[in-house]
Amino acid sequence: MALSISTRQLDGVTILDLSGRITLGEGSVQLRDAIRDLIGKGVKSILLSLGDVNYIDSSGLGELVSAFTTAKNQNADVKLLNLTKKVKDVLQVTKLYTVFDIYDDEASAIASFK
Amino acid sequence: MTGPQTGRLSFKLASTMDSVAEIEAAAEKLAQDAGLDEDEGFRVAMAVREAAVNAVLHGNGYDPNKQVSVSFENTGAALVITIADQGEGLDPETLPDPLAPENLLRGTGRGIFLIRSFLDEVHFRQLHPGTELTLIKHLSPAVTQDKPQDLDTK
Numbered sequence: 304m305a306l307s308i309s310t311r312q313l314d315g316v317t318i319l320d321l322s323g324r325i326t327l328g329e330g331s332v333q334l335r336d337a338i339r340d341l342i343g344k345g346v347k348s349i350l351l352s353l354g355d356v357n358y359i360d361s362s363g364l365g366e367l368v369s370a371f372t373t374a375k376n377q378n379a380d381v382k383l384l385n386l387t388k389k390v391k392d393v394l395q396v397t398k399l400y401t402v403f404d405i406y407d408d409e410a411s412a413i414a415s416f417k
Numbered sequence: 418m419t420g421p422q423t424g425r426l427s428f429k430l431a432s433t434m435d436s437v438a439e440i441e442a443a444a445e446k447l448a449q450d451a452g453l454d455e456d457e458g459f460r461v462a463m464a465v466r467e468a469a470v471n472a473v474l475h476g477n478g479y480d481p482n483k484q485v486s487v488s489f490e491n492t493g494a495a496l497v498i499t500i501a502d503q504g505e506g507l508d509p510e511t512l513p514d515p516l517a518p519e520n521l522l523r524g525t526g527r528g529i530f531l532i533r534s535f536l537d538e539v540h541f542r543q544l545h546p547g548t549e550l551t552l553i554k555h556l557s558p559a560v561t562q563d564k565p566q567d568l569d570t571k
Contacts (some may be wrong), residue, residue, distance in 0.1 A: 316440060318486075326436045326466075327434070327437075327470055327474070334519065360467060360470070360531075361467055364527055365523075365527070368522055368523070369524045372522055389456075390455075392456075392460075393531070396531065396534045397523070397531070399507040399517070402521060402522065
């Protein structure tokens with residue numbers, strides 16, 4: 304299943320609800336374009352909701368890292384919400400779990416941007 | 418894809434992302450048929466997918482004149498998967514450590530690391546031209562002592 308992305312706003316935070324796979328040729332480019340679009344518009348608070356992302360590969364990991372560093376360079380923040388077990392597993396193995404701010408509930412994630 | 422449902426299944430595919438999907442699906446079936454649980458099956462399939470991406474993208478560079486050769490085997494003691502490309506070759510010793518602090522925020526370089534993390538053995542063999550990866554997932558602790566003897570490990 305390819306990646307689908309829907310966008311919503313809550314308390315000044317732009318939430319991207321992602322569903323599907325973030326992999327080479329399926330979701331990586333979509334995620335990259337979405338992040339670049341938001342950063343280009345000056346958005347500073349971005350929350351990636353990954354509760355329906357059941358698969359991420361090394362290319363997808365690279366896009367998450369690129370989103371993180373691109374945002375930091377623009378004084379913006381990209382944080383992660385609701386990791387599935389498989390995505391969490393991959394982030395832990397690659398030590399990226401220590402890089403991102405990761406939340407299990409949306410309210411806490413939203414509050415962290417303030 | 419052709420071949421029996423048991424024993425060793427071998428086939429060649431074009432250097433496309435469709436081939437990657439086909440190889441990943443075959444790995445999922447191999448793991449499922451071997452009775453691996455969902456988490457272990459995911460790890461095997463993901464490692465195989467990463468190897469297939471390496472072969473198609475980095476090895477063969479999507480070249481329509483180059484193929485990816487794959488084989489899947491359940492020996493009873495282990496799942497053995499080989500994936501070979503026809504590229505210029507890969508020296509795994511030259512790959513940077515993606516866990517090193519200076520590499521942690523790099524956008525690339527995690528594929529081989531994930532393969533090694535998710536499987537019990539990974540062997541590289543130079544084919545001149547090309548690289549063959551042999552990926553092994555042990556099926557029980559009792560077989561961890563019995564490493565294949567015919568693999569050229571670098």
